[in-house]
Amino acid sequence: MPDSERPVPARRRRWRLMCTAIAAAAAVAAGGAYAGQWWPFTSRQPVISPKAVAQAEAFLADWAGGRTESAGARTTSPDQAQTTLRNFTAGLDIAAPALTAGAASAAKDGTVTVAFSAKMPVAGLGTWSYDSQIPVRRQKDGAWKVAWDLSLVHPHLSSTEKFRLQRQDTAIPPVTDRNGARLSADANPSLKPVIDQIAQRAGAGPRGVIERIDRASEEVTGTEVRFGKEEGAAAGQSIRSTLDAKWQAAADQALAAKADGKDAALVALRIDNGEILAVANSPAAGFNRALSGTYAPGSTWKIVTTGALFLGGAVKPGDIVDCPKYLTVGKQFHNVETSEFPGATFTKNFTESCNTGFISLRGKVGDSELGEVAGKYFGIGQKWNVGLPTFDGSVPTPGDQTEKAASMIGQGRVLGNPLTMASVAATAVSGSFHQPTITSDGEDRTTTSALPGEVVSQLRALMRATVTDGTARGLAGLPGNVGAKTGTAEVSESAPNNGWVVATRGNVAVAVVVEGGITGGSSAVPVVRHLLEALPHDPS
The missing domain is CATH 3.40.710.10 (DD-peptidase/beta-lactamase superfamily)
Structure with missing residues (x-):
């Protein structure tokens, strides 16, 4: 009788069943471990450190509060950061930035990046809004620091480009009465706020632009934001009201x-x-x-x-x-x-x-x-x-x-x-x-x-x-x-x-x-x- 047809002794059958069960259990365990990312051959997700996020938020708070020295101290380049932040806000007539931290993410090298939105009120013109992000890295001493780079202030700020504020003609055009007679706040003091409001409604008044310029040549390379209505009243053009002088x-x-x-x-x-x-x-x-x-x-x-x-x-x-x-x-x-x-x-x-x-x-x-x-x-x-x-x-x-x-x-x-x-x-x-x-x-x-x-x-x-x-x-x-x-x-x-x-x-x-x-x-x-x-x- 061939070996394949010979009866298997009871002891042997029990041994085979035991080996099969062990192998199956191992396979299930391995599969579960893989699905749960416990398997030693899979990569771990990067961890977002709360301390890194807190440092980014503190940096934004110092910057918004005008504490540029303190904000700079939270970066890897304190002096450069302090100077840049001070020049950025003062040079563009920004009085009280509103900086709001957003979502945080972590890279494989451990860098934590915190997104933020910026609302920069430019004096007398309006608010410049944009989004940027702050990289934060762990230093050799274990402390977390903002990895200083010009682009974190604004994505378009760099070693080759900077910003310049240009204010345009803010002259209030003449406002006339219903018959074309010019109205004067000197003659009618009550009308000063009225005349100003009429002119602003017509698109007159303060206008300006924040330009991007080349640091070396000072040539304009782009426009970041415009303030005021371009279609406003032209210089010298009068605005007629319903008032009667x-x-x-x-x-x-x-x-x-x-x-x-x-x-x-x-x-x-x-x-x-x-x-x-x-x-x-x-x-x-x-x-x-x-x-x-x-x-x-x-x-x-x-x-x-x-x-x-x-x-x-x-x-x-x-x-x-x-x-x-x-x-x-x-x-x-x-x-x-x-x-x-x-x-x-x-x-x-x-x-x-x-x-x-x-x-x-x-x-x-x-x-x-x-x-x-x-x-x-x-x-x-x-x-x-x-x-x-x-x-x-x-x-x-x-x-x-x-x-x-x-x-x-x-x-x-x-x-x-x-x-x-x-x-x-x-x-x-x-x-x-x-x-x-x-x-x-x-x-x-x-x-x-x-x-x-x-x-x-x-x-x-x-x-x-x-x-x-x-x-x-x-x-x-x-x-x-x-x-x-x-x-x-x-x-x-x-x-x-x-x-x-x-x-x-x-x-x-x-x-x-x-x-x-x-x-x-x-x-x-x-x-x-x-x-x-x-x-x-x-x-x-």
Whole structure:
């Protein structure tokens, strides 16, 4: 019988099975070790040392903080690093770099590289942003140091190329009024911030470039970043505004003559298209409170409240709305000088600016209705594209009944300024909101609806009656069909009230606020009267 066919003894069979099992186990173990990278013939992944990353982050912090000596000491070439970092920031007018560390990686030779983003604010021009990375290597003494190289400051900085800042013409081009007359901040100090902002909006003003140049020849080899608009106004080219030189001069003179040295602001605009004719501030320097101020508009806001009441059919001009001295809604509200008009009509409440009468009607409008009407018909709270930075009003939904009562009379969290309130007056007497503009490129992105004709007629009549028989009597006798609404806005328990007035005549709407003016009739009305007396005719 052949050997292959002979029976295998039991002992031998057990031995073969044992050897097979051992071999299989070894194979499985080897495979698992390979998959888990334990096998001695596979390479290990490089390790990222936390100490290396910390050194890179500390280097960035020292550089950003202007501690160039300390930053240099963290590198392999302290003196060169310190000099380069100092020259880089000073030579390019970089005041406060913002350097943010990013992801870290490690190479086979042990070098840890930390990426970072740089935002370099160049004085008067803008921010230069770029990305770079910092190599960190372990030294013979075991310490980690930034491996100094020019390219870590910026990838294009090298032994053959450096950077140069070139500032270009920053002259502000002439700004003219609607008729082409040049506007001067010397003649009208209120216009200095306005003129500067108009020019910058048109692309004029500071421009510059950071160039890459050859260290040996000083020839330009490339451009890193440009600042300012290349398509801006050309040198000598004027920028036309909607302002009217005569109205602007008269506005400045009115504040100087009648604001009694108090902080005050005035805006005049055309009713038919929203073009701004005058922007005046007192004091002239500093904050442009006329366009960007945030004030409680006080009782001038009752124009909007009245619009909401009329739109909802909640009240008519002849309806009796009692006007007591006080009314408590969470807190006590009162009228100016605690006046009262028992059995008054709604018209009397409007012309005498009765707070308690208006507050008593709060249940006739929804909690969010004032804000909805203000936005839908008057454009308040929408984003206006005036041509300059502006605050376009705010009417938050009241949080409780006390806040709702306050919002009925232009207090609480309702906010506006002379720009928004001049626009409210213009909308009330015309029926249509026209986004205010001060330059021709102010694209209107608002969406509004026209007020019903009956509501417009009623608002006109109420504003006219306020001049002939109400709190704006100081405007009576002026030529033209002048309408107005005064306002007295509380600021705090310890500060005097702000005085307000909005007025319309012909195709012009005006709004004035006098801080600490006590009442609108005593402080703001004289300013408007001075303005309208100086300019008896509408602008062309």
